Amino acid sequence: MAKIIVDGREIECRERIPVLYAALEAGWDIPHYCYHPGLDVVASCRLCLMEMKMPHPKTKEMDWSPKLLPSCQTPVKDGMEVRFNSDRVRDNRRDCMEYYLLNHPLDCPVCDQAGECWLQDYSRKFGEATSQMVEAKNVNPKKDVGSKTLLYQDRCVMCSRCVRFCDEIAGTGELGIVNRGSKSEIDVFPGVPLENELQGNVVDICPVGALLDKDFLMDQRVWFLKSSDSVCPGCSTGCAIHVDHNRDQVWRLKPRFNPGVNDWWMCDEGRFGWKYIHDERRLDRLVVRRGAEIEYPDWSALDEIARIRFGTVVKDDGEEKVAGVLSPFMACEEAWLLARFIREIAPKATLVMGPVPTEGEDKLFPQNNGDSAKFTIRSEKCPNRRGIEMILKNAGGPSVSFEDFVKKAGQSEFAAAWVVGGYPGEWVTKEFASSLAKVKMVFAQDLFSSPLTEAAEVVIPSCSWAERSGCFVNHEGKIQPFEAAIAPLEGCQRDGNYLFALSGESGLYNASRVRAMMAEVMPEFGKLHVPPSLPKHAH
Amino acid sequence: MAKFEPVLLKNLGVEGSRTLKVYRSRGGYAAAEKVIKEMTPDTVIESVKASGLRGRGGAGFPAGMKWSFLPPERKVTYFCINADESEPGTYCNRVLMENDPHQLLEGILIAGFATKTTVAYIYMRVEFHEQFHIMQTALDEAYKAGLFGKKIFGTDLSMECYIHRGAGAYVCGEETGLIESLEGKRGWPRIKPPFPAIEGVFQKPTVVNNVETLCCLPHIFERGVDWFKSIGTENSTGPKLYTISGPVKRPSCFEAPLGITCRDLIFGDDFGQGMLDGRKVKGCIPGGLSVGVLTEAELDCKLDFDDVRNYGLLGLGTAGAIVIPDDADIRQVLANIARFYSSESCGQCTQCREGTNWMYKIALRIALGAGRISDLDLIENITNNMGMMPGLSICGLPDGAAFPIRTIVQKFRGEFEDHIRRQDPGYTKTVLKRLNPAVYELPVLGRRPESLVGQPE
Ligand SMILES: Cc1cc2nc3c(=O)[nH]c(=O)nc-3n(C[C@H](O)[C@H](O)[C@H](O)COP(=O)(O)O)c2cc1C
Numbered sequence: 004m005a006k007i008i009v010d011g012r013e014i015e016c017r018e019r020i021p022v023l024y025a026a027l028e029a030g031w032d033i034p035h036y037c038y039h040p041g042l043d044v045v046a047s048c049r050l051c052l053m054e055m056k057m058p059h060p061k062t063k064e065m066d067w068s069p070k071l072l073p074s075c076q077t078p079v080k081d082g083m084e085v086r087f088n089s090d091r092v093r094d095n096r097r098d099c100m101e102y103y104l105l106n107h108p109l110d111c112p113v114c115d116q117a118g119e120c121w122l123q124d125y126s127r128k129f130g131e132a133t134s135q136m137v138e139a140k141n142v143n144p145k146k147d148v149g150s151k152t153l154l155y156q157d158r159c160v161m162c163s164r165c166v167r168f169c170d171e172i173a174g175t176g177e178l179g180i181v182n183r184g185s186k187s188e189i190d191v192f193p194g195v196p197l198e199n200e201l202q203g204n205v206v207d208i209c210p211v212g213a214l215l216d217k218d219f220l221m222d223q224r225v226w227f228l229k230s231s232d233s234v235c236p237g238c239s240t241g242c243a244i245h246v247d248h249n250r251d252q253v254w255r256l257k258p259r260f261n262p263g264v265n266d267w268w269m270c271d272e273g274r275f276g277w278k279y280i281h282d283e284r285r286l287d288r289l290v291v292r293r294g295a296e297i298e299y300p301d302w303s304a305l306d307e308i309a310r311i312r313f314g315t316v317v318k319d320d321g322e323e324k325v326a327g328v329l330s331p332f333m334a335c336e337e338a339w340l341l342a343r344f345i346r347e348i349a350p351k352a353t354l355v356m357g358p359v360p361t362e363g364e365d366k367l368f369p370q371n372n373g374d375s376a377k378f379t380i381r382s383e384k385c386p387n388r389r390g391i392e393m394i395l396k397n398a399g400g401p402s403v404s405f406e407d408f409v410k411k412a413g414q415s416e417f418a419a420a421w422v423v424g425g426y427p428g429e430w431v432t433k434e435f436a437s438s439l440a441k442v443k444m445v446f447a448q449d450l451f452s453s454p455l456t457e458a459a460e461v462v463i464p465s466c467s468w469a470e471r472s473g474c475f476v477n478h479e480g481k482i483q484p485f486e487a488a489i490a491p492l493e494g495c496q497r498d499g500n501y502l503f504a505l506s507g508e509s510g511l512y513n514a515s516r517v518r519a520m521m522a523e524v525m526p527e528f529g530k531l532h533v534p535p536s537l538p539k540h541a542h
Numbered sequence: 543m544a545k546f547e548p549v550l551l552k553n554l555g556v557e558g559s560r561t562l563k564v565y566r567s568r569g570g571y572a573a574a575e576k577v578i579k580e581m582t583p584d585t586v587i588e589s590v591k592a593s594g595l596r597g598r599g600g601a602g603f604p605a606g607m608k609w610s611f612l613p614p615e616r617k618v619t620y621f622c623i624n625a626d627e628s629e630p631g632t633y634c635n636r637v638l639m640e641n642d643p644h645q646l647l648e649g650i651l652i653a654g655f656a657t658k659t660t661v662a663y664i665y666m667r668v669e670f671h672e673q674f675h676i677m678q679t680a681l682d683e684a685y686k687a688g689l690f691g692k693k694i695f696g697t698d699l700s701m702e703c704y705i706h707r708g709a710g711a712y713v714c715g716e717e718t719g720l721i722e723s724l725e726g727k728r729g730w731p732r733i734k735p736p737f738p739a740i741e742g743v744f745q746k747p748t749v750v751n752n753v754e755t756l757c758c759l760p761h762i763f764e765r766g767v768d769w770f771k772s773i774g775t776e777n778s779t780g781p782k783l784y785t786i787s788g789p790v791k792r793p794s795c796f797e798a799p800l801g802i803t804c805r806d807l808i809f810g811d812d813f814g815q816g817m818l819d820g821r822k823v824k825g826c827i828p829g830g831l832s833v834g835v836l837t838e839a840e841l842d843c844k845l846d847f848d849d850v851r852n853y854g855l856l857g858l859g860t861a862g863a864i865v866i867p868d869d870a871d872i873r874q875v876l877a878n879i880a881r882f883y884s885s886e887s888c889g890q891c892t893q894c895r896e897g898t899n900w901m902y903k904i905a906l907r908i909a910l911g912a913g914r915i916s917d918l919d920l921i922e923n924i925t926n927n928m929g930m931m932p933g934l935s936i937c938g939l940p941d942g943a944a945f946p947i948r949t950i951v952q953k954f955r956g957e958f959e960d961h962i963r964r965q966d967p968g969y970t971k972t973v974l975k976r977l978n979p980a981v982y983e984l985p986v987l988g989r990r991p992e993s994l995v996g997q998p999e
C-alpha cells in the first residue's frame with residue numbers, strides 16, 4: 004500500500020495503480036473519458052489532468068509541476084502529492100467540456116444515454132452553461148456498424164475506448180478510426196461489421212450516447228429504470244450483472260464489476276438472452292389433474308397436495324420409489340429446500356441433477372491469443388451445476404446421474420418424481436418424456452409447457468431467475484448471490500416461497516435466512532462472493 | 543565577413559553528385575571509415591556532444607545527449623531518420639537528399655555505429671516520389687559497395703537500412719507518430735514516457751533524428767569538433783540550411799552558419815536578394831510555420847536556437863522562412879495557417895482536435911468579412927489553452943499551431959481590427975445569425991460555483 008496526498012488529504016491506495024484510479028476509488032469525481040481500468044492507457048482525452056509536486060529543476064525545492072500531468076498515466080508512488088483543486092486544473096476541465104460540445108448536436112432529449120451520460124454529468128459539474136462558439140457545427144454521420152449496435156458519430160467524444168475494447172478484449176479489432184483531426188470518425192471496414200460476441204460491451208463503455216444498443220433503442224428513459232444486482236444465468240462463468248427494469252418489466256442487462264470473474268464485461272448471449280422472461284407462453288397457474296379432471300387450486304393448497312400425494316406413494320410403493328430432479332437453473336437455496344422436503348417425506352428417495360446443457364467449447368477472448376484470456380464464455384450453458392452438486396453431496400443418500408434416472412424411470416423403477424425445469428428453451432427429450440410416462444405421479448415445476456407438464460399430475464409454474472433470489476455457484480466455485488429484480492408473473496409464486504413453506508418453515512422465504520440454515524451443515528455457504536461496488540464514474 | 547564555404551551543400555551542382563563514385567572522389571565515406579575503424583561508440587558520442595550539434599528537426603535537442611539516453615544493455619537498437627519534412631515552408635531535407643544522398647547515408651553509418659544500431663529506417667513522406675528513387679538508388683549502390691549489410695568496411699559491424707514511405711500526414715513527422723506509422727499503425731503520437739530511447743519502434747530502444755542532423759556528422763569527423771564549433775554561435779554551432787519562400791527575388795535553399803538574421807536571409811546578396819517588384823515585407827515566419835511570425839521591425843532577430851525566443855517565437859524550428867509581403871491580406875494568412883493545423887491534427891487530444899478546428903472556423907469567418915473584435919480575444923484564448931508546453935496534449939503539434947496563430951493575432955492586431963471595423967455590419971450580423979441563431983448576442987453567464995468541483999461528496 005502507498006500513501007499519497009490528494010488535494011491536501013492523505014489517502015491510502017495500492018502501489019502502481021494510476022493516480023486517477025486511486026482518487027476515484029477514494030471518492031473523488033475526476034472527470035475522464037479515455038481511461039478505463041480494463042483497457043490500455045492512451046491519455047488522450049486530457050480531462051483528468053492534475054498538478055503534482057516535484058523537485059524544481061534548478062533549486063531542487065518541491066513545487067507544483069509547471070505542466071499539467073495526466074493522472075491516468077501517472078502511477079501512484081508512496082509519498083507523492085497531487086492536486087485537482089487548482090485553478091489551472093479547473094480551467095482545463097472547463098475548456099475541455101466546452102470543446103466536447105462544440106460539434107455535439109445537443110440532441111439529449113432523444114438520446115438513449117441521457118441520464119447516464121458522462122457528457123451530461125461532466126458538463127453540468129465541470130463545464131459552463133454557455134458556449135462561445137458561433138460557427139456552424141461539423142456534421143457527422145449516423146452509422147449502422149453491427150447487428151446489435153448503432154453509432155451516432157456526432158455524439159462521439161473520440162475516447163477510443165470502443166476501439167481498444169475490440170482490439171484488446173474481443174481481439175477482433177473491427178472498430179477503427181478513420182480520418183484526422185476534428186473529422187476523425189469511428190468506423191468499421193466495408194464488409195467487416197462489428198460482429199464479435201462481446202459487442203454489447205462497447206455500448207456500456209462508451210461514456211456518451213454514440214454507441215447504442217439496437218435492442219434498447221428508444222425503449223426507456225434510463226431514469227425510470229431500477230437496477231437490481233444479479234448474476235447472469237447464461238453460462239457457468241456467472242457474470243455479475245445489473246438487471247434494469249421498470250414496472251416489473253426487464254429492459255436490459257448490464258455487466259457489473261466483478262474482478263476475476265467477468266471484470267467489467269459480459270457476453271451478448273447473456274446480455275440479450277433474457278427475453279424468455281416475458282414470453283407469453285409461460286405457465287402461469289397451478290394445475291392439478293385427477294384423472295381427466297383438471298383443477299386450478301389456490302397456491303395455499305400446494306403444501307397439502309404435495310404432502311398427501313407423496314405420502315400416498317411412499318405408503319403404497321415404498322420410499323425408494325420417490326425421486327427428485329433438481330435443475331442446474333435452481334438457486335442453491337431452492338434446491339436445498341426441495342431436497343430437504345423430499346428426503347423428509349422419503350429418506351431413501353433418489354436425488355438427481357437434471358441435464359446440464361452444453362454447447363461447443365469454451366470461447367476465450369481475446370480471440371487467437373493463447374492462454375492470456377481476459378474473458379471466457381463457457382460451454383456449460385447453466386449457472387449452477389456446481390451448486391446443485393454441492394447440495395446433492397450434502398444431502399447424501401441415493402443419487403444417480405440424469406441418464407441413469409431416465410433409464411430407470413423407463414423401467415418403472417420410480418412411482419413418483421418431482422421434476423424441476425427452469426430451462427429457457429426446450430429441454431424435454433422424447434426419451435425422457437416416454438420414460439416419465441412410466442412414472443405414476445409427476446410433479447412438474449417449470450416455465451413452459453412441454454411433454455413433461457402435459458403428463459404431470461401437478462404442474463407448478465416456475466419463475467425465471469429475474470423473479471427469484473438466491474445464489475449460484477459458478478464454474479470455479481464462487482458462491483454469488485442474486486436478488487429478485489421483478490415481481491413474479493401474475494399467477495406465479497416465487498419458487499423459494501412455496502418450497503420454503505413445503506419444507507415446513509413458516510414466514511416468508513428469504514434467501515439469506517435459508518443460507519444461514521444451510522451454512523450450519525455446509526459452511527461454504529457462510530461466505531459469499533460479493534464484488535465491491537464502485538463509486539459513480541469509477542469504471 | 544569572409545564568404546562562407548558551403549559544407550552540407552558542398553556537392554550541390556557537382557556533376558553526378560548522387561553517385562557513389564563522385565561522392566567518394568570528393569572525400570566521401572572517409573569519415574565513416576575512420577570512425578568505424580578507429581573509434582568506439584562512446585568516443586563518437588562524446589565527440590558529438592562536444593561539437594554542440596543540436597537536432598535540426600525543430601526542437602534543437604542536442605544529438606549526442608539524445609543518444610546517451612539509450613539503455614546500456616540492449617540487443618537491438620533502431621534508428622529512424624526523419625525525412626518526413628512536412629513543416630510548411632521547409633525544404634532543406636529535400637535538397638540534401640536530392641543532391642547528396644550519400645552524405646546522408648554516411649551520416650547514418652556514423653550515427654548507427656555510435657548508437658549500435660541494428661536497423662535504420664529512413665522514414666520519408668510519401669510526396670517525395672523522386673527523392674525516394676534517388677535515395678533508393680544510392681542505398682542500393684551503397685549496399686553493393688559493402689557499406690551497409692554485414693561486415694561494413696571489413697569490420698564486424700553490420701547494419702541494415704531501409705526506406706519506409708509514409709502516407710502523407712504532418713503529424714507523422716513527430717517522432718512517436720513516425721514510430722507508430724513505421725510500425726504500420728495509425729500515425730498517432732504516443733504518450734511519453736516511455737521515451738523512444740527506452741521503448742520506440744517495436745518496443746525497442748530507438749533514436750529519431752532529422753536528415754540534416756545526420757548530414758552534419760561526416761563533416762564533424764572529417765574536420766574535427768573544433769572546426770564545427772567555430773561555425774555559428776556559442777549555443778548554436780555548425781552550419782544550417784535556410785530556405786526561403788514567398789515573393790523574394792531568389793527563393794531557394796541556402797547554407798549559412800547558424801545565427802544569421804532574418805533580414806540577411808531576405809535581403810542578403812547571398813540569400814533572398816530582397817523583395818520582388820518593389821513589395822515590402824509585412825512579416826516573416828522564419829522557421830517553418832510552427833514557430834510564429836516576426837514583423838518587419840523584428841527582422842533583426844538572429845536565426846539560431848536562442849535569439850528567436852526573445853521575439854515570442856517557439857524556437858528556431860526548421861529555418862524555413864516564409865515571407866509575407868505587404869499586399870497580403872493578414873486575414874487570409876491567418877485562415878490559411880489555421881486550416882493547415884485543423885486538417886493535420888491527428889485527433890487524439892481534445893484541445894488539439896477541437897481547438898484547431900474551431901480556430902480555423904473563426905479565422906475563415908474573419909477572412910470572409912464577418913469577424914468580431916471579440917473573435918481575436920477568443921482565438922488568443924484558444925491558443926493559450928492547448929499544447930504540450932502547458933501539458934495539455936500528447937505531442938507538440940498544438941504548440942506549433944498556437945505560436946503562429948497567437949503571434950499573428952497579437953502582432954497584427956491593429957490590422958485585424960481595421961479590417962473588422964471596415965466590414966459591413968449588416969453582413970456580419972446576417973452571417974452570425976445564420977450560423978448560430980441561438981447563441982448570438984446571448985450574454986455569457988458567470989462561472990459555475992466552485993462547490994461543484996470534483997471533491998469527494
Ligand atoms: C507536429 C510535429 C511535426 C514534426 N515534423 C517533423 C518533420 O517533418 N521532420 C523532422 O525532422 N522533425 C519533425 N518534428 C520533430 C521531431 O519530433 C523530432 O524532434 C525530430 O525528428 C528529432 O530529430 P532531431 O533531434 O535530429 O531534430 C516534428 C515535431 C512535431 C511536434
Ligand code: SF4
Pocket residue numbers: 158159160161162163164165166189205208209210211213214
Ligand atoms: S464511440 Fe463512444 S467509446 Fe467509441 S470513441 Fe466515441 S465516445 Fe468513445
Ligand code: SF4
Pocket residue numbers: 713730731886887888889890891892894895935936937938939940
Ligand atoms: S496534440 Fe494533436 S496532433 Fe498531437 S497527439 Fe494530440 S491530437 Fe494528435
Ligand code: FES
Pocket residue numbers: 034035036037038045046047048049050051052073074075076
Ligand atoms: S487523459 Fe486521462 S482519462 Fe483521458
